[in-house]
Amino acid sequence: MTADIIDGKAFAATVRARVAEHVSRLASLDITPGLAVVLVGEDPASQVYVRNKGKQTVEVGMASFEHKLDVNTSEADLLALIERLNADPAVHGILCQLPVPDHIDADKVLAAIDPAKDVDGFHISNVGLLATGQKAMVPCTPLGCLMMLRERHGSLSGMNAVVVGRSNIVGKPMAQLLLRDSATVTIAHSRTRDIEALCRTADILIAAVGRPQMITGDWIKPGATVIDVGINRVPNGEKTRLVGDVDFASAVEVAGAITPVPGGVGPMTIACLLANTVTACCRANGLPEPEGLTI
Numbered sequence: 001m002t003a004d005i006i007d008g009k010a011f012a013a014t015v016r017a018r019v020a021e022h023v024s025r026l027a028s029l030d031i032t033p034g035l036a037v038v039l040v041g042e043d044p045a046s047q048v049y050v051r052n053k054g055k056q057t058v059e060v061g062m063a064s065f066e067h068k069l070d071v072n073t074s075e076a077d078l079l080a081l082i083e084r085l086n087a088d089p090a091v092h093g094i095l096c097q098l099p100v101p102d103h104i105d106a107d108k109v110l111a112a113i114d115p116a117k118d119v120d121g122f123h124i125s126n127v128g129l130l131a132t133g134q135k136a137m138v139p140c141t142p143l144g145c146l147m148m149l150r151e152r153h154g155s156l157s158g159m160n161a162v163v164v165g166r167s168n169i170v171g172k173p174m175a176q177l178l179l180r181d182s183a184t185v186t187i188a189h190s191r192t193r194d195i196e197a198l199c200r201t202a203d204i205l206i207a208a209v210g211r212p213q214m215i216t217g218d219w220i221k222p223g224a225t226v227i228d229v230g231i232n233r234v235p236n237g238e239k240t241r242l243v244g245d246v247d248f249a250s251a252v253e254v255a256g257a258i259t260p261v262p263g264g265v266g267p268m269t270i271a272c273l274l275a276n277t278v279t280a281c282c283r284a285n286g287l288p289e290p291e292g293l294t295i
């Protein structure tokens, strides 16, 4: 039996439709949610992301402010821009694309963003709020993954979840969200012993390591739900193609459900960024939490 394919692209479209409804409701109050994206230099993954995001921000009726800075921009100039965006009442969400060039301290940049406008959920205030179960801005990729898991399973209570990858942007916040939904959570990484056997215990397997096609079908428990966060561009003849951290061809024969790459987690990440911007805008204006966009 082959796995159900979880259509992240279609799910993302329904999330964006919900976002658009909230945006038009806000318009009747003369409020337009605004998202500022800052890109320093020319990281290829970030460029893909910015291209898709800019288009979708405008499509749902929000204001998009793009700041593309030269790769040699100083840390001080970047921090000054963030201060201006923090103070700008038209900007409800601020995202600084990662990675930033080596001469800039990413932690300093993330700390400079007003936590209320931190739609990436990377500021330590939001990290701490999430970890202690309080109202936070939740990182977009884990939020999108959680939405897909809840849609498939309803409750995640008591399920074994293995998160492969311990990054601050995906692995750790993903584990927090799964724990909050009462899953039994293990974080695996490059030093984990017998990682294959551990993965085979997972009812929910999250692949977020950034290694193309590392996780093969024999790592997967039959019937498990596999969420592939990897977005890796690999050579394909003369051109390139996108592959995940999961070897899709072998995994699809074993899993119960699996997200494809492209068309899985990626589109949900962008939809959740738009959702977080509406959430930040509602909170800034003292309005109730937007239904269906927060967790």
Ligand SMILES: Nc1nc(=O)c2c([nH]1)NC[C@@H]1CN(c3ccc(C(=O)N[C@@H](CCC(=O)O)C(=O)O)cc3)C=[N+]21
Pocket: 045, 046, 048, 049, 052, 095, 096, 097, 098, 099, 120, 140, 231, 242, 261, 262, 263, 264, 265, 266, 267, 269, 270
């Ligand atoms: N502060 C920050 N936050 C981020 O969330 C962030 C970042 N920096 N830096 C770069 C990475 C990369 N990233 C992607 C999101 C969606 C797609 C996406 O929509 N991918 C499509 C395919 C796009 C294509 O066809 O090339 C898909 O998977 O279907 C890709 C890449 C977010 N990132």
